[in-house]
Amino acid sequence: MSLKGKVYALTGGASGIGFATAKVLAQRGATVSIADIDPDAMSTATAYFEEQGIEALVSRVDVSQRPQVEDWLDATVEKYGRLDGAANVAGIIGKHHGLRAVAELEDEEWHKIIAVNLTGTMYCLRAQLNRIVDGGSIVNVASIHGIKGRLQTAHSGSLKLTSIIRICQARRL
Incomplete structure (x- = not known):
C-alpha cells in the first residue's frame, strides 16, 4: 500500500520500534516527522534518511514538555501541510525496572515515568487530535506491562488509559 503524500508523526522515532516504524512508513512513500530525545539516535536516524534520499524531519522533543510537543507538531504541519497519522512510541x-516493587520505587523515578509514559502520551494525543486530517489514525504503543502487570512493573500499567482513549476517540476520526 502506497503512503505517498501522507505525513506521519512518531515519538520515540529515532530508535527501536519507533525507528523501525518510521522506516516502514518512509519505504511506503510517507513523509515522517520524528520526535526523540536521544541525540545519538537522532543522528543515526537523520543519516539513514539522508542516505536513502527520504524526506524526514527529526526533532529533539521531550514529550513530557507540552510546549515542545505543540511546537514539533506545528512545525510538522507548517512544513508538510498536513498530518495523516501518528505513532506515540516514546516511553521509559x-x-x-523489574528489580524493585512499587513500594520501593523512588518518587523522582515515579514522576519521570508518569511524565513521559502517561502525561507525554496524553500531550501528544491531544495535540495530534487537534491537527490530524479526517480519517487519520493514531497508534499508542505500550509495553506488555500495560496489559499484563507484575509487582515490579505495576507503574507501567498506567499507559492502559491511552488505550481506552483510543477506543473512545476512534469514532471521532
Missing part, C-alpha cells in the same frame, strides 16, 4: 522504563 526507569532505572530499576
